[in-house]
Every structure is written in structure tokens, then in C-alpha cells.
Amino acid sequence: MxxxxxxxxxxxxxxxxxxxxxxxxxxxxxxxxxxxxxxxxxxxxxxxxxxxxxxxxxxxxxxxIQLDTTKRYVMLNKPTGVVSSMKDEQGRTDLRAFTADWEERLYNVGRLDAETSGLLVLTNDGDLAHVLAHPSFGVTKVYIAKVRGEVLPRTIAQLTKGIELEDGFIQADKARLLDSSRGSSLVELTLHSGKNRIVRRMMAAVGHPVTELVRRQFGPLHLGPLPIGKARELTAVERGALLTIAREAKS
Missing domain, CATH: 3.10.290.10 (RNA-binding S4 domain)
Structure with a gap:
């Protein structure tokens, strides 16, 4: 034997x-x-x-392939009104409410502001978190923004061409108009920037303030049908996709 x-x-x-x-x-x-x-x-x-x-x-x-079974990779559909922190010093609702099912101490990868909902990754893998969160590695995020006013094609073109904000030039990797009616529009933006409140600031700069914002995609991860306020472990395929990105970035 x-x-x-x-x-x-x-x-x-x-x-x-x-x-x-x-x-x-x-x-x-x-x-x-x-x-x-x-x-x-x-x-x-x-x-x-x-x-x-x-x-x-x-x-x-x-x-x-993930061989280290001590690492955890979790997807959360963060509700609005929750801050992206594991311990909020001001006593606001934080991410601890969604991590009780895991013994490991998890951390959020990047942030979503309190009034933005959607896909947030939680993990105890520091190397992976660094690659996913740092804009130099080019991991894209896809947002759907409901904005005031009827967005015109030239505004979509302006978002991809780029605009000047108070902290520098920024442009969307992709932008498209999903719907426009009754004084509001739905815009899908793809970005790799990690700047604070970047979608809200970009849309305000082109004259269409955001009224609702959700992140639907983070790199290869899609929010899919995961209900708001629910969390789940990533599938083997999803973990593999993230680990592949991290390893390619290192090499």
C-alpha cells in the first residue's frame, strides 16, 4: 500500500x-x-x-485551484444603510451582521458607500484582497445607476471619453444607457477606479445626480439572484477565477 x-x-x-x-x-x-x-x-x-x-x-x-482550506471567500449583497466596515466607531450598522455564519475573521475588499447596495467581497485572504482592491491591477466593477433626468447619447460618450473632477481626470471603461423615461434614466458604468464615491461624482458632474446605485459585478463575480442582505461562499469556479487573477497579477 x-x-x-x-x-x-x-x-x-x-x-x-x-x-x-x-x-x-x-x-x-x-x-x-x-x-x-x-x-x-x-x-x-x-x-x-x-x-x-x-x-x-x-x-x-x-x-x-484553492488548496488552502483556511481561506474563505464570501459574496455579500450589501443593503443600503450599511457601512463597509467590520466595526463602525460611530455605532452604525456594519458588516458584522452578515458574517456570523463564518468562524474566520473576514474583511471587506474595498468599500461601497452606505447608500450604495450590491456586490461586496469578504475574505481573509490578504494577498487576494490587495489585488482586487488596487486600481493598478485593473479589476473592473460594473454599476447600475438610477439618475435624475433623461440621459442623452452624447452624455454616455462623455463618460467614456473622460471628465475632470476635483481630484483629477476620470473616464469609464464602458458606459451604456439602459433606459430613459419619466424624468429619470438607468445607466450602466464599468470602472476600475477605486476613488471614493466615483460613480456618484461622475454622474453629478455630467448633470445627472444618482438617486439609486447598485454594484452588480466585481471582476469575474456576478451578483446574480443573491437577495439583498444575504451572503454566500463563492463557488469553486468563482474562487478559481479570483485566484487566477491574483496569481497573474503577482507574476
């Missing part, structure tokens, strides 16, 4: 991936032989290969 572990905490690759929920050991072995798995950037085809789950980086078909 062959031991799957060794004294230096290295385990057989197929065991590590089966434990991570990728597939059964038999299916993982087929993946290894087919050259679909990389360890630290190198394709591995030997069935006897061993890995260190705490330090080695593994991907299957180019998608990163």
Missing part, C-alpha cells in the same frame, strides 16, 4: 486535488496524464508527483 503523505507535508497531486473538490482521484489522474495540470507554472504529467498544499500553486486548464 502506497502512502499518500510524506514527512515534509507533501502529498500526491491527485490526493490534493481530490481533497480540493476538483474531481475524484481517478479523474484527476487522467487530467495529469493529459497534461491539463500545472504546478508552479510547470505542466506535470507524472502520477507520482507530490505537492505542498500550503505553498505550491496549482491550476487546471489555466484556472487556479
Amino acid at each position: 502506497t502512502d499518500d503523505t510524506s514527512d515534509d507535508n507533501r502529498v500526491r497531486l491527485q490526493k490534493a486535488l481530490a481533497h480540493a473538490g476538483v474531481a475524484s482521484r481517478r479523474v484527476v489522474e487522467d487530467m495529469i496524464v493529459a497534461g491539463r495540470i500545472r504546478v508552479n507554472g510547470e505542466v506535470v504529467t507524472e502520477l507520482g508527483s507530490r505537492v505542498d498544499p500550503e505553498n505550491d500553486l496549482i491550476d487546471v486548464d489555466g484556472t487556479a
Whole structure:
């Protein structure tokens, strides 16, 4: 009988991936032989290969696999009236109300202002949080804004061309008009900026103040049907997409 572990905490690759929920050991072995798995950037085809789950980086078909089971990745549909903080010094409703289901100490990745609802990522993975939150890595966010007034096509063009705010020039990666009627409009904005209240300030600058704002997408994550005020762990596919972004940013 062959031991799957060794004294230096290295385990057989197929065991590590089966434990991570990728597939059964038999299916993982087929993946290894087919050259679909990389360890630290190198394709591995030997069935006897061993890995260190705490330090080695593994991907299957180019998608990163989470082996460290101490890390948690949670999506929250933040309601309005909640501040993006784990402990608000002013006693306002904060994010602790939504993290009781997890023993780990989670932190929010970036912020949504109190009156903005939508997708917020909570995690205890500091490296990932840094990549997702820092604008230099270009992770985009998609917002839907309800604004006053009927937005014209030239205003949409102005948002993508760029405008000058008090703290510098800013432009949307993408902008499109979803609806315009009865004195209000729905505008979808895609941005990678991390500036404070940026959507509200941009829309005010073009003459259409925001009355409601929701973030629907953060990088590869989509809010989908998650109800307001509910949180859930990311799926394996979602985790893989985020980890892939983080690893590519490091490299």
C-alpha cells in the first residue's frame, strides 16, 4: 500500500486535488496524464508527483485551484444603510451582521458607500484582497445607476471619453444607457477606479445626480439572484477565477 503523505507535508497531486473538490482521484489522474495540470507554472504529467498544499500553486486548464482550506471567500449583497466596515466607531450598522455564519475573521475588499447596495467581497485572504482592491491591477466593477433626468447619447460618450473632477481626470471603461423615461434614466458604468464615491461624482458632474446605485459585478463575480442582505461562499469556479487573477497579477 502506497502512502499518500510524506514527512515534509507533501502529498500526491491527485490526493490534493481530490481533497480540493476538483474531481475524484481517478479523474484527476487522467487530467495529469493529459497534461491539463500545472504546478508552479510547470505542466506535470507524472502520477507520482507530490505537492505542498500550503505553498505550491496549482491550476487546471489555466484556472487556479484553492488548496488552502483556511481561506474563505464570501459574496455579500450589501443593503443600503450599511457601512463597509467590520466595526463602525460611530455605532452604525456594519458588516458584522452578515458574517456570523463564518468562524474566520473576514474583511471587506474595498468599500461601497452606505447608500450604495450590491456586490461586496469578504475574505481573509490578504494577498487576494490587495489585488482586487488596487486600481493598478485593473479589476473592473460594473454599476447600475438610477439618475435624475433623461440621459442623452452624447452624455454616455462623455463618460467614456473622460471628465475632470476635483481630484483629477476620470473616464469609464464602458458606459451604456439602459433606459430613459419619466424624468429619470438607468445607466450602466464599468470602472476600475477605486476613488471614493466615483460613480456618484461622475454622474453629478455630467448633470445627472444618482438617486439609486447598485454594484452588480466585481471582476469575474456576478451578483446574480443573491437577495439583498444575504451572503454566500463563492463557488469553486468563482474562487478559481479570483485566484487566477491574483496569481497573474503577482507574476
